[in-house]
Amino acid sequence: MTVSSTMLDGAQDAPSARAAAAVGQASNSIRFDGVTVAYRGTVVLDHLTLEVRPGEILALIGPSGSGKTTALRAVAGFVRPASGRIHIGDVEVTHLPPYARGIGMVVQNYALFPHMRVTENVSFGLRAQGASRDLIADRVRECLRIVGMESYAHRYPRELSGGQQQRVAIARALAIQPRVLLLDEPLSALDAQIRRSMVEELARLHRDLPDLTVLYVTHDQSEALTLADSIAVMRDGRLHAHGPTGPLYQTPPNRFAAEFLGRANLLPVVIEDAGYASPLAQVRIGGLVLSATPNRSLDKGAQALLCVRPHALSLSPRPDHDNVLPTTVHEVLWQGDQHVVTVEVAGTVLRVVSPPLRQPPAIGSTLDLHFAAVDASLLPDEDHP
Numbered sequence: 263m264t265v266s267s268t269m270l271d272g273a274q275d276a277p278s279a280r281a282a283a284a285v286g287q288a289s290n291s292i293r294f295d296g297v298t299v300a301y302r303g304t305v306v307l308d309h310l311t312l313e314v315r316p317g318e319i320l321a322l323i324g325p326s327g328s329g330k331t332t333a334l335r336a337v338a339g340f341v342r343p344a345s346g347r348i349h350i351g352d353v354e355v356t357h358l359p360p361y362a363r364g365i366g367m368v369v370q371n372y373a374l375f376p377h378m379r380v381t382e383n384v385s386f387g388l389r390a391q392g393a394s395r396d397l398i399a400d401r402v403r404e405c406l407r408i409v410g411m412e413s414y415a416h417r418y419p420r421e422l423s424g425g426q427q428q429r430v431a432i433a434r435a436l437a438i439q440p441r442v443l444l445l446d447e448p449l450s451a452l453d454a455q456i457r458r459s460m461v462e463e464l465a466r467l468h469r470d471l472p473d474l475t476v477l478y479v480t481h482d483q484s485e486a487l488t489l490a491d492s493i494a495v496m497r498d499g500r501l502h503a504h505g506p507t508g509p510l511y512q513t514p515p516n517r518f519a520a521e522f523l524g525r526a527n528l529l530p531v532v533i534e535d536a537g538y539a540s541p542l543a544q545v546r547i548g549g550l551v552l553s554a555t556p557n558r559s560l561d562k563g564a565q566a567l568l569c570v571r572p573h574a575l576s577l578s579p580r581p582d583h584d585n586v587l588p589t590t591v592h593e594v595l596w597q598g599d600q601h602v603v604t605v606e607v608a609g610t611v612l613r614v615v616s617p618p619l620r621q622p623p624a625i626g627s628t629l630d631l632h633f634a635a636v637d638a639s640l641l642p643d644e645d646h647p
């Protein structure tokens with residue numbers, strides 16, 4: 263499943279070549295319109311409608327088996343949808359063969375040709391397209407420069423580390439100048455430290471190539487939050503949430519998205535004032551009223567979940583923190599660069615992440631938490647619809 267072997271092998275017939283040229287000319291968005299994929303009658307991608315806008319990185323995240331790779335393979339042309347349509351730019355590619363779609367692809371296990379040197383691996387797609395020697399030399403040099411691998415051009419894959427092999431795989435995918443780059447868990451075979459530096463490199467790569475549209479499949483929410491302009495959350499073959507990264511993290515639309523995008527404290531509350539006439543909603547927990555960012559789908563009297571991220575809860579008052587929540591301390595953990603304090607309020611356990619504390623609170627003591635209404639969003643309580 264490599265870009266070189268599977269997508270570029272073989273001669274292109276004339277209509278496919280024309281379509282490929284058209285894909286190259288059109289704007290470089292990726293659009294799924296009601297795409298359904300089934301394996302032996304089992305639906306694994308269910309009416310996916312989603313757009314990756316030109317030049318953005320969209321991270322497709324979700325648990326194992328949620329359909330992320332299937333969606334990406336449908337764009338690549340390795341999976342044929344049972345229904346729905348896929349466009350790259352203005353061109354419908356649903357029925358085009360993989361090599362005619364104008365895409366680059368990088369998968370988890372590098373998939374470099376072991377018997378070819380780095381240069382030959384990177385130039386493979388261009389050679390299959392019949393590009394001139396001068397063009398190939400220029401492109402290979404440029405792509406190896408982009409991924410910082412110029413000085414390894416004559417090595418074989420076995421002479422490279424995992425991170426270096428993945429850089430070569432990225433250079434190979436970029437060599438054909440794709441409008442769209444598909445990345446399927448590209449970092450998951452690497453150890454944690456190299457993964458972090460590769461995330462930074464991918465962010466730099468995207469700054470260097472701002473027109474490149476990237477569909478990035480990962481199950482790692484921190485990679486998605488770091489790299490992506492927008493995030494789509496999948497579950498059981500369905501799209502569960504989609505939006506720009508910051509707002510989606512800050513105001514997730516449902517419990518699954520809130521918890522999949524990072525640690526979320528979810529406190530059951532009742533809507534006291536939905537906030538239609540004011541910038542903030544008011545919610546009640548026991549005898550206490552707190553303010554939060556309104557959710558237009560939640561009316562007065564509805565049961566809801568107040569969502570606050572652990573680092574948005576503070577142990578001391580701040581001028582912009584308008585909410586005070588009295589709690590009881592359950593546990594205090596020092597983790598070097600931070601303290602994690604677990605507290606309880608009205609039967610719900612909350613997690614607070616704080617910079618290291620000189621005087622951590624005692625277990626069993628009462629502790630006021632402070633937080634800003636803008637850091638508190640409201641979700642429907644699916645257990646009490």
Ligand SMILES: Nc1ncnc2c1ncn2[C@@H]1O[C@H](COP(=O)(O)OP(=O)(O)OP(=O)(O)O)[C@@H](O)[C@H]1O
Binds near residue numbers: 325329331333
């Ligand atoms: N070729 C296939 N034949 C039959 N079932 C398949 C095939 N490929 C994938 N599936 C099934 O489709 C569902 C979705 O798989 P997919 O690989 O898209 O999930 P994913 O979200 O990418 O998971 P992971 O994070 O584990 O890679 C799974 O239940 C999987 O078992």
